[in-house]
Amino acid sequence: MRKSGKTYRYSDSFKHELLSQIREEKLTVMQASKYYGVPFQTIYKWLKKNNIPNPSREVFYVSISEKHDLLKKNEDLVKENQALKDAISKLTLDKLCLETLVDLAKTEYHIDLKKNSNTRASKK
Numbered sequence: 271m272r273k274s275g276k277t278y279r280y281s282d283s284f285k286h287e288l289l290s291q292i293r294e295e296k297l298t299v300m301q302a303s304k305y306y307g308v309p310f311q312t313i314y315k316w317l318k319k320n321n322i323p324n325p326s327r328e329v330f331y332v333s334i335s336e337k338h339d340l341l342k343k344n345e346d347l348v349k350e351n352q353a354l355k356d357a358i359s360k361l362t363l364d365k366l367c368l369e370t371l372v373d374l375a376k377t378e379y380h381i382d383l384k385k386n387s388n389t390r391a392s393k394k
Contacts, residue, residue, distance in 0.1 A: 280308065285316055292317070292325055299325060 288306055291297045292313070299317075303310040317324060332340065375381045 278308075288313065289316060289320060289322060293322060295325065 284306075288302055288308065292299060292302055297305065299310050299313050302308070303313055314324070372383045375383050
């Protein structure tokens with residue numbers, strides 16, 4: 271029942287779809303409740319009725335030193351990610367400059383700098 275006092279009936283296909291989303295861990299019970307507009311208590315009843323174990327609610331306890339290590343590792347990964355993005359940007363710019371240089375050499379000086387893949391390697 272909802273706050274308005276109305277009772278809702280849900281089709282079996284709707285229940286099956288919602289429960290499969292939870293079983294496949296695509297949604298938590300609370301996410302499914304908000305997304306589909308079904309009270310979370312009702313979803314838990316459906317889980318129990320269909321002999322589906324409650325979704326895992328793993329609790330992790332982390333000591334302060336472990337938390338500090340995780341934060342440091344996260345900070346290092348963020349820095350590494352930014353460095354890799356910068357490297358990709360530089361390489362992309364370098365590639366664009368070289369392609370422009372090759373195109374200019376061809377149009378201005380009639381020099382083809384691109385490798386011709388049809389020629390054979392020399393025997394020397």
